[in-house]
Structures are given as structure tokens and as C-alpha cells.
Amino acid sequence: MRRGRSIGPFHFFDESKLSQGCPARPRGVSCSPVKRIGAVALSALLAGAVSLGAGQPESLAVDPAASRVRIHLGRTGLLKFLGHDHEIDAPIAEGRVVVVEGDPARSSVRLRLEAGRLSIVPGSEPGDDIPKVEARMRGREVLDVERYPEIVFASSSVAGEAIEPGRYRLRVRGTLEMKGRSFPVEIPLEVRQTGGEIQARGAVEWRLRDLGIEPPSVAGVVNVANEFRMTFEITARP
Numbered sequence: 001m002r003r004g005r006s007i008g009p010f011h012f013f014d015e016s017k018l019s020q021g022c023p024a025r026p027r028g029v030s031c032s033p034v035k036r037i038g039a040v041a042l043s044a045l046l047a048g049a050v051s052l053g054a055g056q057p058e059s060l061a062v063d064p065a066a067s068r069v070r071i072h073l074g075r076t077g078l079l080k081f082l083g084h085d086h087e088i089d090a091p092i093a094e095g096r097v098v099v100v101e102g103d104p105a106r107s108s109v110r111l112r113l114e115a116g117r118l119s120i121v122p123g124s125e126p127g128d129d130i131p132k133v134e135a136r137m138r139g140r141e142v143l144d145v146e147r148y149p150e151i152v153f154a155s156s157s158v159a160g161e162a163i164e165p166g167r168y169r170l171r172v173r174g175t176l177e178m179k180g181r182s183f184p185v186e187i188p189l190e191v192r193q194t195g196g197e198i199q200a201r202g203a204v205e206w207r208l209r210d211l212g213i214e215p216p217s218v219a220g221v222v223n224v225a226n227e228f229r230m231t232f233e234i235t236a237r238p
Helices: 033-053 130-138
Strands: 005-007 010-012 058-062 068-076 086-089 092-099 108-114 150-164 167-178 181-194 197-207 222-237
Touching: 092 222, 150 181
Parallel strands: none
Antiparallel strands: 005 010, 058 092, 058 222, 068 086, 068 222, 092 108, 108 150, 150 167, 167 181, 181 197, 197 222
């Protein structure tokens, strides 16, 4: 049997010795360990390249100054014409969006609102009525902000499709936590991604009773409607 040979400090092994014990193979197919090692190394390099090319999660902070959540409450009842619709501003205290470019299903969002900061949009109803409406909204009958100061939305899944490069139409499912209870919700959003920034807009219609809130009334003849509309404009940046 041939032995390896040496040239200077380098020692070359006899390949025929290293390849002893190779399993049966079709004629012409090499069982060279050098070639097999090369193939394994090439596979590892390709796998690494694929991994590096895949989208990586990027965490973005919601910009409260550039974001807005609005709630529109209508009215009902025999004398509803005597009442006023309510336009409520619900500022975002903080939020975090995790995005994976090209793969919305791996993205997530979390928003935190301070219930005590919900307020009537100026000009949406008579100024003299605003303090009374806000006091009732923040009281135990509706939001009970002293006992439950926060409202939190956390997504559990994101699904949708790309409209065009950098634009997505998504359905964000998650949990809305308020007044000590959790409610499953779904929010449709249209998202635009420009560089490292994302902008999301959407609207959803919910029912107060579905969120554990009985619609307030005035003398039983002017009621806040059970159905309400919430709109979202959210901007997030690195």
C-alpha cells in the first residue's frame, strides 16, 4: 500500500488509503474524502449565505408626536338630535413595532395608551360641555381611569400581502387590554415602508359592549351609540 509523501514541512497522505471503507457506489462516482469535505464546506457556505440574506427583525419606536388614534362616538335614542357626537383623541404614550422587510407575518406591534389622557377633540362639541363629558368618560361608569390607568394593544399575528414594493395591506390580530380584561380584536392596516421608517393607517368599527362598556345615556332619551369607529395613524422610526 502506498504511503504519504512529504515535501518540506508539508505531508501529503495517500488518498487511496484514506478512501478505504467507502460504501459501494456507481462506477465513475468518486468517494474521495477530499471531495466530500469540499462538498460539505460548500454546503455550509451556501447555507450561511441564505441565512444572511434573509430579512432580520428590526425594532422601531412609535413616534407619539407623529401618530394619532381617534375615536368617533355617535348618539342614539328618542332625542338624539339634542345630543352631540363625540370625537375623542387617544394619544399613544409609547409603542414598539418589530418589522421584517418582505415578511410581514414575522412582524409585531405593541401600543400603550394612558386612559386618563383621552380627551374630547376641541371644536367637536360645545366648549362648555367638554369638561363634563371628559369627567364622565374617565369616571367609573366608562373607563374608570383611577383603577385602570392603561389601555394596551399587543399583536399576536400579522397577515396580508404586498400591494407594491414598500406597501402592504395587513390584518393585525391581537389583544386589547382595558379595565382589567382582555379582548381579541383585529385591525386592518395599510402600511408604507420608506427606508427605516414605517407609516400605518387604518380604521375599525367596534361595539362598546363588546369591550365591557355600557353606552352612557342622558335621562334615558339620549344615548351614546353602541357602535363606534376608531382610526389609526402610526409612524415608527429606528
